[in-house]
Amino acid sequence: MIANILNKLTNQIELTNEEISGLIRAINEDKISPVQIAGFQVALMMKGPTLAEISAIAQAMRDNCIQLSPNVPGDLMDTCGTGGGLSTFNISTAVAIVAASAGITVAKHGSRSISSLSGSADVLEALDVAIDLDPADASKMMEDIGIAFLYAPLFHPVMGKVLPPETELGIKTIFYTIIGPLINPAGANLHLMGVYKPELLETVSQVARSLGYRHGLFVHGTDGLDEISLLGPTLVHELKDGKLSRYEITPEQFGLTRCTLSDIATGTPAENANTIRQVFSGIDKGPRRDSVLLNAAGALYVGGLAENIAEGLAMAADLIDSGKAQEKLRQLSEASNRYARHKQERELP
Known part of the structure; x- marks a missing residue:
């Protein structure tokens, strides 16, 4: 063959x-x-690779992963991005927690960093979240508290076999740049996805459509950010109920002030965890909070809780100011560690 x-x-x-x-x-x-x-x-x-080949690979990767089917109402959301853009603190991880605090069930897919100081798994560990949960435990967490972290290497045996040759060769193939974020093992069909190259936006959104995504925002900051950018304009490809639209947004549209990369730059996992805690506790009310708010607004819009990004922005601010996001982080930490202890007990001889 x-x-x-x-x-x-x-x-x-x-x-x-x-x-x-x-x-x-x-x-x-x-x-x-x-x-x-x-x-x-x-x-x-x-x-x-053609669009048809990429779509077929993504579907086959989904078919060959360890799949989850949590018993939850409504659709599941992911905020996993491609990585590879300008390195900021872990905005999408913070956004996942804000979205869950609003009542959206979040299957946060991710791994350790490949291209920056801190990946989603790294910062969640620094936030005292256990990341290596069994599929059954991750499903139960989504049912109990509305969010779980799905550590990609535990769910994608094929990815574990294609990435080492890619790394050894020193190349980035579609497995890294496109496929990874689109193969959520829980089949999430709502997605706020940062894309590190503008030329990938069309392909990513088309593949998502082929996979049956219901609503997604695929975003690229024209400054090189793989998030909705607070530095300048953001290109958006929106997929909703099978229809694609393309537009551009800026921070000023939503009453936000542009910042510089240094204002929201990444640090170590411990430093990024502290940033997220300060944003959630209300200590940090500067650009880092605004970056979380802007991206959380997109997630709340994708999740159907806000009519548009502007409405989502006000909702995200309330979720943080009311302490709901901070409380969801506490629940995520406590529940994940409880299930991790149960896993260790099951594995004892």
């Missing part, structure tokens, strides 16, 4: 859905060697 796939790719021939599905399944079942995986990645990159 792999020889035929490599032959097609090197001859600039598009792969079929069946070929891609079979390949990803074979990788999952350890029937493809690391050298063959690397060959596939390089050949696909050299040919240039």
